[in-house]
Amino acid sequence: MADNNPFPGENNTGHIWDDDLRELKNPPPRWWMILYYASIAWCVVYALLYPMIPLITDSNKGLLNWTMMEEYKEGLAELDQIRSKYESRIKTMSAKEILADPELSNYISHGDGAGAGKVLFGDNCSACHGSAGQGTPGFPVLADDEWIWGGSIEKIEETIKNGRGPKAIIPSPGMPAHAATLSLQEINGLAKYVVGLSEGKDDESGKKLFMEKGCVGCHGVDGKGLAALGSVNLTDAIWRFDEEDRLSSAAYTIRHGVNQMNNPKSREAEMPTFGTRLSADEIKKLAVYVYKFGGGK
Ligand code: HEC
Ligand code: HEC
Structure with missing residues (x-):
């Protein structure tokens, strides 16, 4: 070459x-x-x-x-150290004090790690109340400012801790069935009256029945309900059980009652007790988280 x-x-x-x-x-x-x-x-x-x-x-x-494991553990320890600064304060403060502390309440409502409000709510509450407290059929909205049991931070905490309904730590009586004591006509008249209340109408004969048949004892003269009994406001546009057919829904509730354990037809409205399942700190965090949905008052 x-x-x-x-x-x-x-x-x-x-x-x-x-x-x-x-x-x-x-x-x-x-x-x-x-x-x-x-x-x-x-x-x-x-x-x-x-x-x-x-x-x-x-x-x-x-x-x-x-090792990768070692690095992961160190990262976790670092995170724990950041959290413990908040967690140790949460332990010594009431839900109300936590709510008033912007740093802590932010930590609860915006954190997304273990122990944050979002995770606790997702694990324990969202199946019934929806992922952002928007409610699901039969389970109340937590993001509005209408409260059955009261929307102060203390009342919200009490609801979560003790539960509400016949199996709560302090059981509530619910609403008795009226099928045996009222005629069909009276039941329908009352249903019409309470649906009218929610539309801003009032009528004399309906009001008379409402007073005479004992509804007033739990729902109040104005029908606005008593938070101590959880007897809902009948004058707002929120219907707990069936939003679509309000007249039949109200008539059904009057006929069969709410939370009557011995009556299989009764409406069920039971908020489980979390005081036995979650720690006091977790309940405080949830109360703050729920309050901050925007509806607390
Ligand atoms: C099994 C379904 C279920 C689960 C799970 C559940 N709830 Fe409830 N909750 C209810 C029902 C039903 C009511 C309404 C009770 C009533 O009508 O008296 C309620 C009521 C409430 C109320 C009172 C609302 C008001 O208007 O006064 C709050 C606050 C609340 N729940 C928070 C929570 C939180 C926080 C969790 C998670 C720790 C949770 N709930 C989990 C079913 C549930
Ligand atoms: C012992 C107390 C008590 C009495 C008496 C009572 N209620 Fe109730 N009522 C309640 C409670 C408690 C609820 C359920 C609230 C809840 O948990 O959602 C309720 C719920 C209702 C609802 C359903 C509201 C909704 O949003 O769907 C209607 C309608 C109603 N009552 C009408 C009446 C009428 C009419 C009378 C009179 C015949 C009456 N109630 C008597 C306690 C009572």
């Missing part, structure tokens, strides 16, 4: 294309060679420091003893 090299004496490899395009044997630039050797050296150092060389069941441990 060297014999017919048209560029004799040049340091080419003898590979020539298109008459004069040829491959030369120049060494690569020095800076490139330095990087090249440095990267080889880096591989050796890395392999010594970190687990890199696969062995039969494991890999070499590396001189630094680094």
